[in-house]
Amino acid sequence: MNLGKEFSKGILSENPLFRLTLGMCPSLAITTSVFNGLGMGIAFTVVLLASNIVISLLRKIIPDSIRIPCYIVIIATFVTMIEMLMHAFTPELFESLGIFIPLIVVNCIILGRAEAFANKNSLAPSIMDALGMGLGYTLALLVVSTFREILGAGTFLGYAIFGQSALIMILPPGAFITLGCVLAFLNKIQNRTKHSVNS
Amino acid sequence: MRKVLKLSLFLLIVASIAGFSISYVNGITDPLIEQQNAEKKQSSFNDVYPGADDVKDESKKYITNDSDEVVKEVNIAYKSNIPVGVIYTVKPNGYNGKIEMLVGFDINSKKITAIKILSQSETPGLGANSKESFFSDRFKGLNAESSIEIVKKESVQDNEVLAITAATITSKAVASGVNVARQHFISNFAK
Amino acid sequence: MREMMLIIIGAVLVNNIVLSQFLGICPFLGVSKKLKSALGMGMAVTFVMTLASALTWLIQRYVLEKMQIEYLQTIAFILVIASLVQFVEMVIRKTSPDLYKSLGVYLPLITTNCAVLGVAIINIQKSYTFAQTLTNSIANALGFTLALILFAGIRERLEDANVPKCFEGMPIALITAALMSIAFLGFTGLQ
Numbered sequence: 001m002n003l004g005k006e007f008s009k010g011i012l013s014e015n016p017l018f019r020l021t022l023g024m025c026p027s028l029a030i031t032t033s034v035f036n037g038l039g040m041g042i043a044f045t046v047v048l049l050a051s052n053i054v055i056s057l058l059r060k061i062i063p064d065s066i067r068i069p070c071y072i073v074i075i076a077t078f079v080t081m082i083e084m085l086m087h088a089f090t091p092e093l094f095e096s097l098g099i100f101i102p103l104i105v106v107n108c109i110i111l112g113r114a115e116a117f118a119n120k121n122s123l124a125p126s127i128m129d130a131l132g133m134g135l136g137y138t139l140a141l142l143v144v145s146t147f148r149e150i151l152g153a154g155t156f157l158g159y160a161i162f163g164q165s166a167l168i169m170i171l172p173p174g175a176f177i178t179l180g181c182v183l184a185f186l187n188k189i190q191n192r193t194k195h196s197v198n199s
Numbered sequence: 200m201r202k203v204l205k206l207s208l209f210l211l212i213v214a215s216i217a218g219f220s221i222s223y224v225n226g227i228t229d230p231l232i233e234q235q236n237a238e239k240k241q242s243s244f245n246d247v248y249p250g251a252d253d254v255k256d257e258s259k260k261y262i263t264n265d266s267d268e269v270v271k272e273v274n275i276a277y278k279s280n281i282p283v284g285v286i287y288t289v290k291p292n293g294y295n296g297k298i299e300m301l302v303g304f305d306i307n308s309k310k311i312t313a314i315k316i317l318s319q320s321e322t323p324g325l326g327a328n329s330k331e332s333f334f335s336d337r338f339k340g341l342n343a344e345s346s347i348e349i350v351k352k353e354s355v356q357d358n359e360v361l362a363i364t365a366a367t368i369t370s371k372a373v374a375s376g377v378n379v380a381r382q383h384f385i386s387n388f389a390k
Numbered sequence: 391m392r393e394m395m396l397i398i399i400g401a402v403l404v405n406n407i408v409l410s411q412f413l414g415i416c417p418f419l420g421v422s423k424k425l426k427s428a429l430g431m432g433m434a435v436t437f438v439m440t441l442a443s444a445l446t447w448l449i450q451r452y453v454l455e456k457m458q459i460e461y462l463q464t465i466a467f468i469l470v471i472a473s474l475v476q477f478v479e480m481v482i483r484k485t486s487p488d489l490y491k492s493l494g495v496y497l498p499l500i501t502t503n504c505a506v507l508g509v510a511i512i513n514i515q516k517s518y519t520f521a522q523t524l525t526n527s528i529a530n531a532l533g534f535t536l537a538l539i540l541f542a543g544i545r546e547r548l549e550d551a552n553v554p555k556c557f558e559g560m561p562i563a564l565i566t567a568a569l570m571s572i573a574f575l576g577f578t579g580l581q
Contacts, residue, residue, distance in 0.1 A: 021419070021560055022416070024415040024416055024419065025412050025413060025414070025415045025416065025504045026412075028412045028415060029411070029412035062209075063205075063206055063209060065206060066206050066209065066210055068472070069210060069469070069472060069473075070209075070210065070213050072468055072469065072472055072501075073210075073213050073214055073217050073465065073469065074213070074217070076217070076464050076465035076468050076469070077217040077220060077221055077465060079464055080221050080224075080461060080462070080464045080465055081220070081221060081224045083464065084221075084224050084225055084228040084229075084232075084461065085224070085228060087228065087232055088227075088228035088229075088231040088232050088235070089231075091235060095318070098320075099508060099511055099512065099515070102463070102464040102507070102511060103413075103504045103507060103508060105464055105468050105507070106468065106501070106502045106503070106504050106507050107502075107504075108416055108502050111502060167325070168572075171322070171575065172409060172410050172412065172571045172575070173568045173569070173571040173572045173575065174568075175412070175568075176564045176565065176567045176568035176571055177564070177565060177568040179564050180557075180560075180561045180562070180563075180564030180565040180567075180568060181561070181565075183560050183561040183564065184554075184556045184557045184561035184562075185556070187555075187556040187557070187558070187559075187561065188555075188556035191555060191556060214469075217465065218462065218465075221461065221462060221465070222459075225461050295405070296515075296516065
């Protein structure tokens with residue numbers, strides 16, 4: 001098994017947000033600033049990594065019929081720990097991300113990777129899968145939040161860039177528009193490469 | 200039947216390990232969080248009433264109504280053991296949930312020293328700007344003896360505060376918190 | 391009574407769970423292609439959300455707070471929701487096989503519906519009473535169903551429309567959602 005491939009697929013070809021269109025709730029809600037996007041991406045990756053590792057290690061022990069509840073307990077445990085650690089060590093991020101930190105537990109990506117990958121593969125590929133998916137998701141969040149913060153607040157990571165801003169970009173509609181346009185753009189690129197391959 | 204028992208036992212073991220690990224992490228992080236909250240509180244008190252030697256929580260003495268929805272804490276600021284200021288923690292209803300804020304009063308001058316928004320969940324870019332100093336500074340030095348009103352026109356009278364553009368509801372919510380604190384202050388400390 | 395009306399209007403229109411709070415997006419974008427499945431999903435979510443909120447509220451009050459283990463909230467709530475969905479699935483399969491067939495795979499997916507867990511947590515955060523919790527959950531579920539039905543109606547029409555190739559599918563759905571979201575922003579005046 002090519003470990004490098006397990007890692008890179010999560011970034012481009014199987015990017016969880018842009019290609020698999022999973023994990024959309026937080027990507028629309030918290031991407032009002034790049035700082036938030038980065039923070040959520042990292043928290044998410046930590047939980048995904050931890051749960052992939054544990055589930056992969058225990059995959060031969062967990063009885064098949066109750067595997068979903070077990071995964072949920074394992075994922076919820078790590079989410080709770082991350083929640084506490086963030087509250088203690090990164091309080092501003094904890095406050096901005098708010099309810100979406102506990103909601104990591106129902107982020108379809110994590111349960112999805114546990115079911116589709118970690119319970120069928122050994123430790124090393126599972127780690128690579130988690131890192132790749134985590135990085136891919138973080139990058140996706142950064143793309144969306146960069147657009148929204150620069151256009152909506154005129155800042156980037158809190159540093160002012162433009163004087164004017166389109167407030168609607170940080171409000172709900174802006175989230176939908178940004179994600180829609182980014183997906184359309186990626187589709188266009190994919191269609192173009194398909195055409196050039198065919199011709 | 201045996202199978203169900205075996206499965207349930209397994210799930211129970213997993214849940215117990217989970218529970219213990221969480222408790223362990225909680226044991227580490229909880230004291231840190233408590234300490235952080237205490238430090239934040241002291242520094243906020245200092246922002247709202249600078250220069251006090253000591254700030255004592257006397258909520259039990261001054262909050263007579265247990266189910267008071269808005270006034271949460273009454274802290275007295277002392278200088279050389281003389282009460283010089285009162286810092287209220289109030290939680291009025293904002294546009295999108297409760298706003299937690301501090302309102303500081305000076306006993307001698309009967310003026311508002313400052314306000315500080317501790318937490319809010321108002322609209323980002325609009326009501327959320329209530330925590331910025333450009334807005335909270337508008338309350339500094341106002342006379343506590345008359346009600347504070349929110350206005351939308353630029354020229355303000357003595358007891359008026361200019362609202363945040365397009366965030367009138369949030370501005371009014373903040374003002375209502377100030378007024379509740381103000382009334383309590385006048386009736387208890389300004390005789 | 392007036393308070394209940396405020397909660398209902400708030401949840402369905404002003405702070406619509408999908409279009410303003412971004413909870414329940416995955417099923418919103420995934421299920422809403424046909425009007426019928428949208429309605430079915432909406433009803434299933436209403437049922438689960440209300441029951442889940444009621445149960446989690448009781449657990450928060452009588453177990454977590456009593457034993458001071460509030461930090462186990464996430465894990466306790468999600469387990470309650472998962473078990474509830476499992477239970478509801480079994481009941482529907484026995485009592486109404488037709489309904490079970492039409493809901494198909496969407497029923498177990500309600501477990502990962504962030505709206506259900508989200509609303510359960512919000513009820514606690516806003517310190518609602520039990521009655522307010524029930525009202526809020528039903529209202530939010532109605533808001534979800536409303537958004538879903540409106541969206542499905544639009545998408546059914548979109549199938550025949552002339553959409554640029556790269557926008558086909560998910561992107562145009564998101565842009566549609568954006569327009570709906572702008573429309574719902576207009577409701578903020580209702581407050």
